């Protein structure tokens with residue numbers, strides 16, 4: 546947590562020329578249009594960042610903008626966000642690129658394997674807060690602040706610097722983006738995240754925020770939670786759960802957010818099979834956890850992973866989805882997780898005893 550406190554708060558009146566938002570805007574002077582891209586399965590921080598920057602470009606430069614969607618948005622809250630704010634997200638595969646348009650990547654970095662943007666057009670700007678380093682060569686504008694809890698906070702600081710009016714819709718998207726990336730305990734937050742929240746909250750639509758936070762959940766969510774509980778094993782302070790059929794890749798995160806609340810652990814992992822991939826989601830309550838680096842190390846060359854201090858995610862492509870192939874991969878991952886967290890290899894203990902599960906079924 547000490548690293549976080551080094552982040553400066555927003556300075557209201559810095560000399561105009563040194564401000565990041567001025568540099569960002571001046572580099573767009575010759576662009577015919579600005580298109581925003583983010584990582585796959587855009588989360589609220591990605592969506593809010595695109596929305597906030599599009600408002601900045603629209604207000605300050607009067608240029609047309611496009612917000613894109615890479616892959617699906619499936620988590621109930623995230624779908625509710627897009628619906629409640631009536632956002633028009635263009636699927637990235639259907640985008641036709643113009644030669645003189647500018648591409649701005651938010652909440653991720655080029656060539657980290659976390660997006661399908663293929664670089665048909667050069668990237669003008671990368672604005673992010675992830676630890677995972679991408680290939681930034683040739684990108685004229687880079688603003689990456691690893692000490693920040695969310696990219697939306699960085700975007701909010703641009704809007705504050707330019708002193709432009711922020712519509713309810715934009716403020717609501719930014720608040721929800723910051724809120725989700727700061728969720729969980731300990732908070733992954735810096736003073737800039739909190740000052741952005743304090744500035745934006747009065748401008749946001751609180752009823753819409755409540756509707757998004759309490760989005761209705763599909764039937765498969767409960768099946769998924771049941772599968773995860775039935776397959777949860779404890780290894781000292783680590784809990785590992787497997788979901789054989791993950792109906793939506795973002796459900797691994799929803800499940801692990803629930804599991805990490807268990808008082809007897811400080812690491813939780815949920816892994817599940819979605820189509821021909823194994824999706825991994827990790828949470829820790831340890832301030833020295835460095836979950837992103839831990840998972841990247843564990844996944845290694847098997848796939849891709851990344852994240853933050855307390856939250857991380859990854860994907861491993863499956864050559865085969867046969868039961869034995871998946872069991873082999875599970876065993877390998879379990880071995881690597883125990884090694885990375887220096888937990889002795891022992892037989893795991895079920896979170897819910899088998900006998901209890903059977904008893905419940907027959908009751």
Ligand SMILES: [Mn+2]
Nearest residue numbers: 590652696726
């Ligand atoms: Mn983020």
